[in-house]
Amino acid sequence: MASSKDLYVYLLTNKNRTVIYTGVSSDLLNRVWQHKNKVYDGFTKKYNVDILVYYEGPGDPIYAIEREKQIKAGSRQKKIDLINSMNPEWRDLYEDLVPDGFKKIDKDNESDE
Secondary structure (H helix, E strand, O other), X not given: OOOOOOEEEEEEEOOOOOOEEEEEEOOHHHHHHHHHOXXXXXXXXXXXXOEEEEEEEEEXXXXXXXXXXXXXXXXXXXXXXXXXXXXXXOOOOHHHHOOHHHOOOOHHHOOOO
């Protein structure tokens, strides 16, 4: 179980994969939800960056912040390679983090009882 002081490093992209954003958070699920719901003005809201394609952690805050800096300093290709190493389909990993009880019910596939 992650400590409240542990941090995640994460990468988000937009639907066209033209932007890659690097962030760090102690609450990955909530932070990605905030990006998806455009809660705060800023870069991710402006460029519609809300698809979680990579994350590391939870881990030590000092390491996580250094890792975030390392990733940000890297080239776009290095970020792409990092994403491809974990998620070659670039699918949205947010759904993997959402507990089953909180996932939307697919009304089209519900059976009438």
